[in-house]
Amino acid sequence: MASLRISQVGVRGVVGRGGITASHALDFGAAFATFLATDGPVVIARDPRASGLMLREGLVAALLAAGRDVIDLGIASTPVIQHTIRQRQAAGGVSISASHNAAEWNALKFFGPLGTYLTTAEADELLDIYHLRRFYAAPWNKLGRVEMDSSAIDRYLDELSEVFHFDRLRQFRVVVDCSNGTSSRILRRLNERFGFSLILINATMDGRFAHEPSTSARVVGLQLAPLVQPLSADAGFLFDADSDRVAFATELGEPASEELILPMLADYLLPRSEGKIVLTNISTTSLNEEVAGWHGGKVVRVPVGRNAAIDALNAHRPEQIALAGEGTGAVMMPQFRFVYDGIATMLTLLEKCAAQQQPLSQLVAAMPGYSMLKGEVPLSRHKIPQLLELLATSFGEVSINRQDGLRVDLPSGRWGQNAWFHVRVSQTEPFVRVIAEARGTAPRDLFDEVMETTRAHA
Amino acid sequence: MSKREHLLKIGVSGIRGVVGEFLTPALACAFAQAFGTYTGRGRVILGRDTRSSGPMLEHAVTCGLLSAGCDVVQVGVLPTPTIQMYVAATGALGGIALTASHNPPEYNALKLFNEQGQFFNHYERGELIDLFHQGEFTDAGNFGLGSISQEYSTPARMHFDRVLKCVNRDRIRQRNFHAAIDAVNGAGSILTPHFLEQELGCRLEAISVDPTQPFPREAEPTPQSLGDLKELMKRTGAEIGFAQDPDGDRLAVAKPDGTLLDNDEVLALVVDAVLSRMPGNVVVNLTSSSVIDEVAAWHGCKVFRSAVGEANVVERMLAHKAVIGGEGSNGGIIFPTVHYCRDSYTGMAFLLDRMAETGLGITELAARLPKFYRVSTKVPFQHGRLAGIIQATEARFPDAKADRTDGLKLIWPDGAWLHVRGSNTEPLMRLSVESRDAERTQVLMKAGTDILGS
Structure with missing residues (x-):
């Protein structure tokens, strides 16, 4: 069955005929380069899917042909791309990852110069350029160059270390199911550089997935949750392939609903934040309203999809927002400039445990059912x-x-x-x-x- | 005539065009995918010359090959003959060289090789072009996609070893020749100085050997483009000078006074050197000088002629089991013992070996060749004009014998000839004339250009 979907979200499909192919990488790369309004390089990275290399080659060729320099982060998470766009003052970025989909899928997702997803209007313009097929071609002697940037993950971790009190967080014994995705590389560095003791499973990155990399309580229950108690861990966390979403199990080995993450963070962040708005889509739990009510906060609901969330963020002053998120375990926080970031979400949950001096199971139990x-x-x-x-x-x-x-x-x-x-x-x-x-x-x-x-x- | 015309060409040499609006990454990727669909799953060798568009096209072609399920072996910047040999030697299913050879720097091209490391023959080419137009490519799924690997050092070593086995290396090294090289900052920039200095013991004067810089001269090595080499020869007193095109398949040779040997003379000297060791058939293209026929006659050997283009020459060489062949018209020497490809390194080695063997300089060796007067010119190609020109030319000279293998070649009983044809690679018509008499050559050329100009 044909799986290709081209929409405001980008292009997504099962790799191969009827799905996402080389020509999509080239044409979307050319369209994106034509679309970009500002000068500067384009940051790209991929998750470990086998098809990532093929799509990267096509994307890089198209960007170079349009005269754009490319900063290639290799295998890195979507949040790392978004951080690097700002740090390197890039014109935009592209993530080659089908995040929570199975191994045979892949996708291209696009980011603007602030490192955020495109707005609805921008995404529409990109699609128009793609369909019009009049792509900008640089003259033969003005083509771009590729730079491999292997330090982006370290710079990302440096930034996290400035926001979180790592010395309070590294005491936690945590099992992480990396879903054979990009979190493996990042969390390994977190252990090496900052002395965390995260126990990583499904941490190989050879393009094969031990399970669907989906952040749901069901998948947490497959391999991760049964390991938490035998390993005497404080928590189990599971990431999707590009590490923008997270799910968890408590220290008792019980998978928590992915819907709980946003209200639990709202409960922690609303009292500590100037902003009182919790931004979410209209499919998420009403627990958000109940929790927001405890802290004088307010829930603003928008259509499902990342473009709509970005539109709504742009329509508010940054200081009005406490946090934004989906029911999928994807949460954006202002201190991370509104990037969906599973690893920052995990660290915030651990911080909540530390601050309230309660294990995860009690924090979950404190949430109305x-x-x-x-x-x-x-x-x-x-x-x-x-x-x-x-x-x-x-x-x-x-x-x-x-x-x-x-x-x-x-x-x-x-x-x-x-x-x-x-x-x-x-x-x-x-x-x-x-x-x-x-x-x-x-x-x-x-x-x-x-x-x-x-x-x-x- | 619009300037946009023919800045892209899909034909005898693969796909070639001006990078930017014409030769796009999407086109290169699709063509590579068609190529990979044609070869099937397996290893494909990918290399390039030093053009600024090389890395971009390398990514596009890699993408297309991976999609077709091919494993891509990237060999980086290498001369085209080196890539061709490496394809054949490693049992790869095919190879692609990203180079527009002697064309200007704004051009680039995909040169396609079969599993023997040879240009596709006429029929293979037709099949591939059909496949490309049909667009029914293999679009491998996640687990059928190919892999990428790199192999940067072994191909050149293999190439040099093959060439050096065919000459007397010791006697060349003993002479400690004072040589010069102009590598046009192309694929030979690093390898050719190594070859001449380390392998053949030359004292070397080298210019334009920085592969990171643009071509400092016209890419095609001609008397007009090699002023710097001439200057270098005169200044340093080098005994022989070599010049390559950006992908190292073509060779031009300079004498100590800095003037160039005619490319036909270079080919004739190599033909002489080869036939003196291993007599056999010779194949050259229609536009090559009759000096080849005379030299072959010294050894009692036959010469066969093919349409212009390396692929065409190689096809005829295979058919006639030729021991040597080439294209005098453009400085290509094809010596099958090394490989069925134009190879400047074979040419350099044989000329130095001949000088060492005879004790003669390059000027003296060239002076021993029979003298022919040959001129050629080119005019912009216009659609539909070639056929009329061919008709008019044939009608103008009813006394000559006509060969229509490639355009029109008229041959007179005294050996004089005139050849008019359309270029395979550029939007040009080429006219060449040759005879034993300078004045007769001028008269024929004037008649030919009058027809072209009318």
């Missing part, structure tokens, strides 16, 4: 408006959010407390996604009813 149900239904596009209209009107007096599909928040009562559901079309797969959540027990009846209505429109 919410239960979420998720489903997906194959898509029939022409019936979607009709479906959303029907769902918006079938539940009486409700609060409606139509920013991205339909989110309906229901009054407490028949469906439970703080119950809501969200129906939207996936950006990356041909599905309608259905999510329902309530405080306490799962809203099974609500979920079943929404799923049934959705299936009837498939």
